[in-house]
Amino acid sequence: MSDNAGKEQGLQAGTPVPWRGIWVAAERTGERAADVTLELLAKARVLGDKLGAPLAAVLIGYHVDGLAGELIGHGADQVLVVDHPELASFTEEAYGGVLAGLALKYRPEIILAGATLMGRAYIPRAATILETGLTADCMDLDIDPKDRVLLQTRPAWGGNLFATIVCPLRRPQMATVRPHVFKKVLPDPARQGEIVSISPEAEWLEHRLRVVESVKDDAGDECRLYGAKVIVVAGRGVEHEKDMALVKELAGLLGGAVGGTRPIVDQGWLPERLQIGQSGVTVSPRLYIGLGVSGAVQHVAGIKDSEIIVAVNKDPDAPIFDLSTYGLVGNVGLILPELIRQIRLEKTGRVV
Amino acid sequence: MPLNIVVCIKQVPDARTVRFDAEKGTIIREGVDAVINPVDLNALEAGLSLKDALGGEVTAISMGPPQAVEALRETIAMGVDKGVLLSDRSFAGSDTLATTYILAKGIEMLGRFDVVICGKQSMDGDTAQVGPGLAVRLGLPSVAYVKEITVLNDGGLFRFRRETDSGYDVVEVEPPFLVTVPPLLNTPRLPSLKGKMRAKKADITIYNANDIKADLKKIGFEGSPTRVVSTAVHAFNARKEMLSGTVEEQVRALIGRLKEAGLL
Ligand SMILES: Cc1cc2nc3c(=O)[nH]c(=O)nc-3n(C[C@H](O)[C@H](O)[C@H](O)COP(=O)(O)OP(=O)(O)OC[C@H]3O[C@@H](n4cnc5c(N)ncnc54)[C@H](O)[C@@H]3O)c2cc1C
Ligand SMILES: Cc1cc2nc3c(=O)[nH]c(=O)nc-3n(C[C@H](O)[C@H](O)[C@H](O)COP(=O)(O)OP(=O)(O)OC[C@H]3O[C@@H](n4cnc5c(N)ncnc54)[C@H](O)[C@@H]3O)c2cc1C
Numbered sequence: 001m002s003d004n005a006g007k008e009q010g011l012q013a014g015t016p017v018p019w020r021g022i023w024v025a026a027e028r029t030g031e032r033a034a035d036v037t038l039e040l041l042a043k044a045r046v047l048g049d050k051l052g053a054p055l056a057a058v059l060i061g062y063h064v065d066g067l068a069g070e071l072i073g074h075g076a077d078q079v080l081v082v083d084h085p086e087l088a089s090f091t092e093e094a095y096g097g098v099l100a101g102l103a104l105k106y107r108p109e110i111i112l113a114g115a116t117l118m119g120r121a122y123i124p125r126a127a128t129i130l131e132t133g134l135t136a137d138c139m140d141l142d143i144d145p146k147d148r149v150l151l152q153t154r155p156a157w158g159g160n161l162f163a164t165i166v167c168p169l170r171r172p173q174m175a176t177v178r179p180h181v182f183k184k185v186l187p188d189p190a191r192q193g194e195i196v197s198i199s200p201e202a203e204w205l206e207h208r209l210r211v212v213e214s215v216k217d218d219a220g221d222e223c224r225l226y227g228a229k230v231i232v233v234a235g236r237g238v239e240h241e242k243d244m245a246l247v248k249e250l251a252g253l254l255g256g257a258v259g260g261t262r263p264i265v266d267q268g269w270l271p272e273r274l275q276i277g278q279s280g281v282t283v284s285p286r287l288y289i290g291l292g293v294s295g296a297v298q299h300v301a302g303i304k305d306s307e308i309i310v311a312v313n314k315d316p317d318a319p320i321f322d323l324s325t326y327g328l329v330g331n332v333g334l335i336l337p338e339l340i341r342q343i344r345l346e347k348t349g350r351v352v
Numbered sequence: 353m354p355l356n357i358v359v360c361i362k363q364v365p366d367a368r369t370v371r372f373d374a375e376k377g378t379i380i381r382e383g384v385d386a387v388i389n390p391v392d393l394n395a396l397e398a399g400l401s402l403k404d405a406l407g408g409e410v411t412a413i414s415m416g417p418p419q420a421v422e423a424l425r426e427t428i429a430m431g432v433d434k435g436v437l438l439s440d441r442s443f444a445g446s447d448t449l450a451t452t453y454i455l456a457k458g459i460e461m462l463g464r465f466d467v468v469i470c471g472k473q474s475m476d477g478d479t480a481q482v483g484p485g486l487a488v489r490l491g492l493p494s495v496a497y498v499k500e501i502t503v504l505n506d507g508g509l510f511r512f513r514r515e516t517d518s519g520y521d522v523v524e525v526e527p528p529f530l531v532t533v534p535p536l537l538n539t540p541r542l543p544s545l546k547g548k549m550r551a552k553k554a555d556i557t558i559y560n561a562n563d564i565k566a567d568l569k570k571i572g573f574e575g576s577p578t579r580v581v582s583t584a585v586h587a588f589n590a591r592k593e594m595l596s597g598t599v600e601e602q603v604r605a606l607i608g609r610l611k612e613a614g615l616l
Pocket of ligand 1: 234235236237238239260261262263264275276277278279280281291292293294295296297298299312313314315318330331332333
């Protein structure tokens with residue numbers, strides 16, 4: 001890169017280089033930037049303005065430069081592109097190696113990434129190579145301007161505790177951040193930014209994993225739970241298998257995903273990968289709707305980070321109501337069709 | 353080909369007995385049972401079934417307070433050959449960076465290792481950072497969220513199906529490597545009677561900071577770049593509202609709330 005990036009970050013020969021600037025490690029969904037990346041750019045812009053620091057997006061992959069414009073439109077001053085055939089498939093080693101290599105060379109003070117499966121697989125490798133602190137799965141970020149410290153708030157204990165964490169003495173300060181926590185801004189196509197392409201050093205790219213096959217598998221209503229904004233969960237109070245179609249319909253109307261409690265999975269009404277809870281997946285949607293879910297600890301362990309919990313249960317004393325934001329007491333068989341009717345009306349103005 | 357398999361396990365407070373102190377913003381430690389982090393049982397099962405298939409030895413290793421010896425005994429009852437506890441007052445306060453350093457120094461004491469298995473994440477710290485970080489410390493490739501394990505070439509090559517954000521990848525790697533596993537990978541075996549007998553008598557190796565020749569600047573509080581500045585208990589039902597009326601009225605009220613929250 002580098003002259004420009006160097007200047008931007010205050011590089012000068014012979015003097016110790018301060019760590020300056022915020023980076024967002026970009027991710028893709030298909031040919032576009034992932035939502036979480038755009039959300040992070042919006043937030044990082046605000047943090048960067050508090051620090052008076054430039055914002056760069058880091059784009060790692062092969063044939064990915066097409067995304068740079070989108071990243072600039074969403075707030076990046078610079079896009080650092082590392083485009084290489086060895087990066088065509090994701091491997092923790094090479095992606096972690098490239099990010100760490102770049103950071104050692106260009107010294108950002110903050111690196112943010114999505115707390116996606118991918119982010120959580122490779123960002124810890126980069127942080128370990130850099131011997132710096134990494135805060136997992138943040139739900140809020142702020143700056144303490146006094147010493148340019150990033151305040152990172154994250155849930156622990158399945159959402160029962162929130163901890164605010166800092167990394168005062170080492171740089172970069174690194175965090176992975178939940179999808180859907182921050183709002184992306186409307187892109188500004190007129191925004192100007194600089195695209196810097198960087199050729200990676202051979203050792204950054206070293207990896208021993210061979211990716212044989214990469215399969216997309218988020219067909220239709222069984223879209224993925226992890227990162228879903230809305231999740232509708234079927235519990236045993238969904239009494240008939242045919243009602244599962246209604247559960248899916250409701251999720252579809254809300255642009256969300258379907259999950260189930262263990263009995264629903266055990267009955268074969270949903271595949272195992274959609275089981276939510278201690279022995280299934282942990283989810284963190286903005287909206288969780290539990291239909292006939294009792295609220296057993298093993299299930300609740302996987303849903304506590306949900307922002308709004310809505311419970312429908314015929315038993316007013318069901319434990320799920322202890323942690324729900326809104327409770328509806330009644331029969332799922334009646335409430336579910338009514339929910340669909342009214343939401344459809346709301347969305348389309350049509351009854352059917 | 354017999355393999356040396358290392359499984360990392362963490363002793364955590366039992367989720368079923370944990371209560372939270374809203375005023376102090378911490379968990380209440382009294383009366384809490386300690387258990388093996390649930391997904392680490394799946395990691396153990398993965399290690400033990402590899403040994404069943406290929407032969408070799410399974411070592412369970414844990415960093416924790418002296419009472420974590422009990423967790424290691426439990427793994428021996430499940431069929432683990434050897435338990436190693438890394439325990440020293442100076443380890444206290446370790447964040448994930450310091451934890452991976454300590455675990456790596458401990459694992460290096462074992463001599464050869466081919467496969468290192470971690471759970472995907474712990475119930476308490478819940479960062480999912482220890483596995484990938486430990487791999488860097490040990491100079492290993494890592495594969496996160498392994499959902500299916502296929503042994504090829506008599507253990508000379510492994511094929512994994514691993515979850516990704518958009519579906520799944522099939523990847524291959526030769527030992528040595530590190531994997532992290534999710535709960536749905538398998539069903540952990542129960543301790544056998546013979547195992548329980550063996551566990552009672554088993555010697556658990558305990559190493560302190562000196563034994564593993566740890567650099568004191570890299571462990572515990574001093575070796576941890578992150579600092580927890582505050583914790584708070586999350587109040588779930590602070591906004592709890594039971595909606596009333598007929599089915600239609602309850603649903604209408606709900607939709608109003610969801611619109612306010614920008615969800616509709
Ligand atoms: C080691 C272990 C791990 C586990 N892991 C998980 C896990 O990961 N995920 C998980 O979900 N479970 C898990 N479980 C099971 C868990 O303990 C509960 O059994 C399960 O969550 C209950 O599912 P449920 O709420 O659908 O069913 P139930 O507990 O049977 O509750 C059904 C609820 O629906 C209500 N209801 C019934 N009919 C209607 C109706 N017509 N209209 C409205 N309401 C109605 C009832 O009042 C009741 O509250 C685990 C258990 C163990 C021991
Ligand atoms: C509220 C709270 C928040 C925290 N947040 C952070 C944070 O953001 N960043 C940070 O760096 N640290 C954080 N920590 C510290 C962190 O919990 C400890 O470093 C802990 O030793 C390991 O991390 P973990 O529990 O998250 O493990 P995870 O990375 O979630 O564990 C994954 C797997 O690693 C293995 N493993 C983990 N710990 C051990 C162990 N002690 N012995 C053997 N195997 C083990 C197990 O196989 C486990 O299943 C936090 C702690 C608390 C209490």
